[in-house]
Amino acid sequence: MSDASTGQKFENPVTVTIDGRAIVAEKGDMLLQVALDNGIEIPHYCYHPKLSIDGSCRMCQVKTGAPKLAIACNTPVVDGMEVDTQSEDVAKARRGVMELLLINHPLDCPICDQAGECYLQDYSYGYGREEARTASPRRKGLKRHPIGPRVVFDQERCILCRRCVRFTNEISKTDELAVFGAGDHSHIGTAPGAPLDNAYSVNTADICPVGALLSSDFHHKRRVWFLEETQSVCPSCSKGCNVKLGMFKNEIQRLVPRRNDDVNETWMCDHGRLNYAFAQDETRARDAVVRGEAANGSSPVVSTDDALKEASAKIRATIDAHGANAVGILGSGALTNEEQYHLAALARDAVGTSNLDVIVPTGEADGFLIQAEKVANARGAREMGVSPGESGKDVAGMLAAAAAGEIKLLYVIGSNALAEAVEADALQAAMDNVDTLIVQDTNVGPWADKATIVLPGQVWAEKDGTFTNHQGRVQRVRRAMSPTEGSYCDGGLFTRLGALLGGKDPAGARFDARATLAEISEKVSGYEGMSFERLGSLGVVLGEAAPASAPAETEEGSAPAEPA
Amino acid sequence: MTAEPAVVAPVLPAALRERIVAEFPKYPEKRAVLLSALHFVQDTFEGWIPQAVVPEVAALLGLKPIDVWEVIHFYAMFNSEPVGRCHLRVCTNLSCCLRGARGIMRRLEETLAVRPGEVTPDGNFSVGEVECLGSCGTAPVIQVNNERYREGLSEDDLPGLLDELRTRLAEQDAAKDEE
Ligand code: SF4
Ligand code: SF4
Ligand code: FES
Numbered sequence: 001m002s003d004a005s006t007g008q009k010f011e012n013p014v015t016v017t018i019d020g021r022a023i024v025a026e027k028g029d030m031l032l033q034v035a036l037d038n039g040i041e042i043p044h045y046c047y048h049p050k051l052s053i054d055g056s057c058r059m060c061q062v063k064t065g066a067p068k069l070a071i072a073c074n075t076p077v078v079d080g081m082e083v084d085t086q087s088e089d090v091a092k093a094r095r096g097v098m099e100l101l102l103i104n105h106p107l108d109c110p111i112c113d114q115a116g117e118c119y120l121q122d123y124s125y126g127y128g129r130e131e132a133r134t135a136s137p138r139r140k141g142l143k144r145h146p147i148g149p150r151v152v153f154d155q156e157r158c159i160l161c162r163r164c165v166r167f168t169n170e171i172s173k174t175d176e177l178a179v180f181g182a183g184d185h186s187h188i189g190t191a192p193g194a195p196l197d198n199a200y201s202v203n204t205a206d207i208c209p210v211g212a213l214l215s216s217d218f219h220h221k222r223r224v225w226f227l228e229e230t231q232s233v234c235p236s237c238s239k240g241c242n243v244k245l246g247m248f249k250n251e252i253q254r255l256v257p258r259r260n261d262d263v264n265e266t267w268m269c270d271h272g273r274l275n276y277a278f279a280q281d282e283t284r285a286r287d288a289v290v291r292g293e294a295a296n297g298s299s300p301v302v303s304t305d306d307a308l309k310e311a312s313a314k315i316r317a318t319i320d321a322h323g324a325n326a327v328g329i330l331g332s333g334a335l336t337n338e339e340q341y342h343l344a345a346l347a348r349d350a351v352g353t354s355n356l357d358v359i360v361p362t363g364e365a366d367g368f369l370i371q372a373e374k375v376a377n378a379r380g381a382r383e384m385g386v387s388p389g390e391s392g393k394d395v396a397g398m399l400a401a402a403a404a405g406e407i408k409l410l411y412v413i414g415s416n417a418l419a420e421a422v423e424a425d426a427l428q429a430a431m432d433n434v435d436t437l438i439v440q441d442t443n444v445g446p447w448a449d450k451a452t453i454v455l456p457g458q459v460w461a462e463k464d465g466t467f468t469n470h471q472g473r474v475q476r477v478r479r480a481m482s483p484t485e486g487s488y489c490d491g492g493l494f495t496r497l498g499a500l501l502g503g504k505d506p507a508g509a510r511f512d513a514r515a516t517l518a519e520i521s522e523k524v525s526g527y528e529g530m531s532f533e534r535l536g537s538l539g540v541v542l543g544e545a546a547p548a549s550a551p552a553e554t555e556e557g558s559a560p561a562e563p564a
Numbered sequence: 565m566t567a568e569p570a571v572v573a574p575v576l577p578a579a580l581r582e583r584i585v586a587e588f589p590k591y592p593e594k595r596a597v598l599l600s601a602l603h604f605v606q607d608t609f610e611g612w613i614p615q616a617v618v619p620e621v622a623a624l625l626g627l628k629p630i631d632v633w634e635v636i637h638f639y640a641m642f643n644s645e646p647v648g649r650c651h652l653r654v655c656t657n658l659s660c661c662l663r664g665a666r667g668i669m670r671r672l673e674e675t676l677a678v679r680p681g682e683v684t685p686d687g688n689f690s691v692g693e694v695e696c697l698g699s700c701g702t703a704p705v706i707q708v709n710n711e712r713y714r715e716g717l718s719e720d721d722l723p724g725l726l727d728e729l730r731t732r733l734a735e736q737d738a739a740k741d742e743e
């Protein structure tokens with residue numbers, strides 16, 4: 001049997017009536033979750049779908065026909081249950097809970113980062129009383145206390161829902177937090193010498209329903225109602241955690257996780273969350289550069305179009321003098337599938353080299369979210385063909401060949417990833433010996449400084465496209481930031497360079513992510529049926545996008561392929 | 565991701581460790597011994613629980629250190645900071661407050677010149693506020709160390725109580741000197 005409204009299937013279906021509406025649910029599921037799944041709001045604080053049930057806040061009380069009100073978060077549904085979430089005694093119970101929670105609350109919303117996304121505020125408006133009936137002084141507690149290196153704690157605002165405690169017990173499994181003291185003296189704390197410091201610590205700030213735990217990075221940075229949010233994925237490892245980018249005036253203010261039960265549930269790691277400064281700080285490579293005799297003396301900064309012409313000329317000269325396999329192309333796992341597709345085409349068709357591979361920086365994996373590949377789209381790169389062709393060389397092979405003088409020109413995309421991907425000596429030897437180094441990068445670094453030609457790339461937040469995560473889930477990357485005027489995304493650089501090498505006008509070689517994905521869906525196995533609309537907000541696993549399977553989801557927050 | 569069990573350098577004296585282990589058969593599971601174990605620790609370490617023993621007590625009982633900390637802080641009878649030889653716990657929950665506990669607390673702080681968390685320079689006295697001691701009918705209530713409650717107190721009873729405690733401490737000192 002399935003519920004007509006949600007299309008869900010149940011093994012032991014039961015029918016409950018909530019506020020007069022008959023709802024089919026799985027026997028034994030908790031009433032609160034059933035209500036939420038069906039769009040019925042029951043206010044709650046301590047309940048969290050990914051944590052064990054606490055039943056401590058009492059905000060979710062409803063009338064079920066039992067002699068007393070029941071907490072919906074811990075009441076399993078049974079067949080024929082009649083639930084009233086709107087009766088006067090339910091309203092009274094909620095008012096009572098709100099009143100007790102607010103007795104000691106500092107009400108410092110004007111200086112609280114949570115304001116605007118605070119359940120205490122929302123429920124107070126929705127279910128509380130307008131005025132306090134007590135005038136006694138409020139309990140004092142720690143303010144702006146660094147409970148860990150990345151989380152700030154405000155003890156006065158805490159409502160003791162224990163979500164954060166359960167998170168450290170059940171999700172991070174690091175056990176830093178506990179409730180100390182009893183009664184009126186109860187408070188969240190850490191053991192002496194053991195601060196809240198784990199790879200996932202800032203998630204506690206996300207799940208804290210009030211402003212008691214806050215991200216230090218976001219502390220007092222921006223009122224949340226000024227943020228424009230764009231759904232995307234984290235670029236920092238091959239997990240591809242689903243995120244929202246909070247933007248203000250074209251700057252990333254924060255990354256927060258977005259629920260995707262098949263990928264990151266509702267969490268993300270601290271590293272991924274905080275690794276966004278590179279997108280907007282002074283290390284961004286914004287200018288195209290041509291050095292050496294081609295720079296015509298004075299400033300090496302040139303227009304991107306001129307740098308592309310120069311790159312094309314150098315590549316052409318290398319091919320003419322030494323053959324196409326004297327060109328080695330090291331690709332980046334940070335680019336979208338659509339860009340990777342054009343890079344593979346550029347190498348194969350326009351340059352004709354089989355020396356093509358993707359640079360994959362690697363590090364520790366932790367068996368939970370964090371993956372060893374420290375870049376989002378290495379898998380997509382390989383699947384789009386960014387890998388050695390017939391008897392072509394891989395990354396290490398190309399570096400060795402460059403050091404040996406067989407490869408004369410290296411075209412490196414994302415050169416800053418090399419440090420974590422290859423052996424330092426081999427890298428240095430290759431770079432010292434190669435005749436021409438072309439670096440295409442989003443940020444300056446040692447190799448961009450040394451390169452004959454630098455082509456400025458764009459970061460993930462400036463692009464529309466897709467990434468394929470380590471599980472083979474294809475997910476949407478959405479433009480949240482406007483790129484520098486006149487710059488091209490990496491895909492646009494590839495199409496233009498390809499045109500130049502083919503003797504065509506680069507102006508006619510605009511990159512179009514949507515059209516490229518359409519082409520990929522026809523040509524690359526596993527990607528059949530993939531389109532921005534089909535991927536929706538949660539992505540689709542390879543091979544599962546075939547048109548017949550499910551209705552298209554609506555496309556949100558999409559931006560045009562490239563500024564005209 | 566799970567933290568490695570901390571390697572714990574032993575700080576519990578052997579006799580104390582044995583005393584804790586001897587409790588195991590009395591309870592259905594090891595962790596139930598925690599309250600007794602913490603009392604024994606306080607007996608051994610002059611009325612308080614030094615931070616350094618916590619990991620070892622936890623390991624002995626198959627618990628995580630944070631569990632032990634939670635229990636230490638939950639119960640007013642456990643002290644995580646040094647206390648005086650006589651530690652006075654003043655209940656400041658509702659019933660006691662309605663019957664004058666605030667005044668008692670203030671008087672004690674003035675007379676002994678200590679604030680909660682401090683110890684008198686001679687090491688004899690400390691005071692602390694605690695939650696309901698479960699004796700609301702005889703409020704206000706004070707407990708000295710782990711002794712019987714002093715019930716139905718008024719501020720005027722305090723000089724007598726302190727004299728009694730001072731006399732007792734003097735006697736203990738005298739007995740020690742004789743040894
Ligand atoms: S700090 Fe936040 S999440 Fe933790 S108990 Fe308090 S209100 Fe709940
Ligand atoms: S686990 Fe990987 S994808 Fe997820 S937040 Fe961390 S770095 Fe980003
Ligand atoms: S959500 Fe049900 S008791 Fe807190």
Ligand code: FES
Nearest residue numbers: 655660696697699
């Ligand atoms: S309030 Fe003091 S003993 Fe209960």
